[in-house]
Amino acid sequence: PLAAALAGSAAPLASALLEGSAQFAEATEVFKLAGASAPLVSGVSADLLAGPAPARFASAEAFVEAVMPHAQQVGAELGVDPSLLVAQAALETGWGRSIIRNSDGSSSHNLFNIKAHRSWDGPVASVRTREYLGGTASMVRAEFRSYDSFQESFRDYVDFLRTNPRYRTALTRTQDPEAFARSLQAAGYATDPSYADKVMQIYGTVRRTSAAV
Numbered sequence: 001p002l003a004a005a006l007a008g009s010a011a012p013l014a015s016a017l018l019e020g021s022a023q024f025a026e027a028t029e030v031f032k033l034a035g036a037s038a039p040l041v042s043g044v045s046a047d048l049l050a051g052p053a054p055a056r057f058a059s060a061e062a063f064v065e066a067v068m069p070h071a072q073q074v075g076a077e078l079g080v081d082p083s084l085l086v087a088q089a090a091l092e093t094g095w096g097r098s099i100i101r102n103s104d105g106s107s108s109h110n111l112f113n114i115k116a117h118r119s120w121d122g123p124v125a126s127v128r129t130r131e132y133l134g135g136t137a138s139m140v141r142a143e144f145r146s147y148d149s150f151q152e153s154f155r156d157y158v159d160f161l162r163t164n165p166r167y168r169t170a171l172t173r174t175q176d177p178e179a180f181a182r183s184l185q186a187a188g189y190a191t192d193p194s195y196a197d198k199v200m201q202i203y204g205t206v207r208r209t210s211a212a213v
Contacts, residue, residue, distance in 0.1 A: 063096035067111065070154040078158060079174040084181065087203035088112065100125045100144050108146040111153045114160055116143040132191040177203060
C-alpha cells in the first residue's frame with residue numbers, strides 16, 4: 001500500500017519541486033518517491049532527536065523519519081500540524097537532498113531557508129538562490145542562517161515567526177494548515193507566487209504516505 005501511495009503522488013510532486021523553492025534554487029534535485037520503502041516514524045524517538053544528521057538523505061522517507069520528531073515538538077508548540085512543517089521543509093530542501101552547505105562543505109541544517117538578516121549574529125552560508133521579482137525568476141546570491149542541528153533549525157523557525165510582526169496573522173491560523181501556509185506566503189515568507197500551493201501539494205503527500213504505513 002505504501003509503494004502504491006508513493007507512486008501515485010510522485011509525478012505531481014516532482015513537478016512542484018522541479019519548479020524550485022522560492023528560497024533556494026538548488027533544491028531542484030527531486031527525489032523519485034516511487035522507489036521509497038523504509039517505514040515512516042510514528043512518534044518522537046530519542047535516538048532521532050539526539051543522533052547526528054546525515055549530510056544527504058537517500059530517500060524521502062529517511063528525511064521524514066529524521067525531521068518528524070522535531071516537527072512534532074514545535075508543531076505542538078505552535079498548534080501546527082507537524083506534517084505541514086515537514087512539507088515546508090521538504091519543499092525548501094528537495095526532501096533534504098539540497099540542504100544549503102557551508103563554505104567548508106558541511107551542512108547548514110537550514111531546513112526552512114531562513115536568510116541571515118541584520119538581526120542574525122550567528123554563522124551564515126552564502127549561496128545562489130532563485131528569487132521572484134514581479135513574477136519573474138532570477139538568480140541572486142544571498143546569505144542564509146547556519147545551525148549545528150536540525151533541532152536548532154526548527155527552534156529558530158519558531159522564533160523567526162514569533163519575532164516578526166508580519167507573521168502575526170499566520171500565527172492566528174495555525175489550526176488550518178492551508179490558511180497557515182497561505183498566510184505565510186501573503187506575509188512574504190517566499191517570493192514564489194506558487195509557494196503555498198506547492199507546500200499544500202507536498203503536505204497531502206506526507207499525510208497520504210503516513211496513512212499508508
